[in-house]
Amino acid sequence: MSYINFIEFNFNDMKNILIKAMAICLLNMAAAGSAQNTRFKTKNPYYSRTSTTPLKVSNSEWKKILKPELYQVAREGATEMAFTGKYSEFDEKGTYYCAVCGNPLFISTSKFATTCGWPSFYQPMGKNSVKYRKDTSYNMERTEVLCGRCDSHLGHRFDDGPRPTGKRYCMNSVCLDFVPFKKK
Ligand code: FE
DSSP: OOHHHHHHHHHHHHHHHHHHHHHHHHHHHHHHHHHHHTTBSSOOTTOOSSOOOOOOOOHHHHHHHBOHHHHHHHTTOOOOOTTOSTTTTOOOOEEEEETTTOOEEEEGGGEEOOSSSSOEESSOSSTTTEEEEEEOGGGOOEEEEEETTTOOEEEEEESOOOTTTOOEEEEOGGGEEEEEOOOO
């Protein structure tokens, strides 16, 4: 191999490595984008993990933004099938945000194992995380849990939870957006 050929060989090698690195970058960006695309039809201008401004957005507007599976539960109060949600059996450490607006809702340390089929927590993250509303549908008297910022339906609160609160916040996975704690 002459000196010139040797240089060309290394240049081609470098080019291939760069092309592969760029392809991996693009794939990672697509994966991050698809996490948003699983919930939203279009860009969600109301989504923020830091804003505490209450949102008053009509359901007709949310219907344009949210994918049907999220819209039906969050805005029309439907319940996802037991044992089908992605967080019903899930114990990673991190924060759960509202999937509609990004409001911080729960921390994984308050999540506990249940056999009920939905992710369950014994307390919300802060005083602005959730709101409550009396729900008398299906001839039952229950406490509905809503997002404290956007009023989306999240699930219900029951009185059969573990200590220290004795409450069980029984949530729909589709309404939660999990973000793992950053590794130190
Ligand atoms: Fe919300």
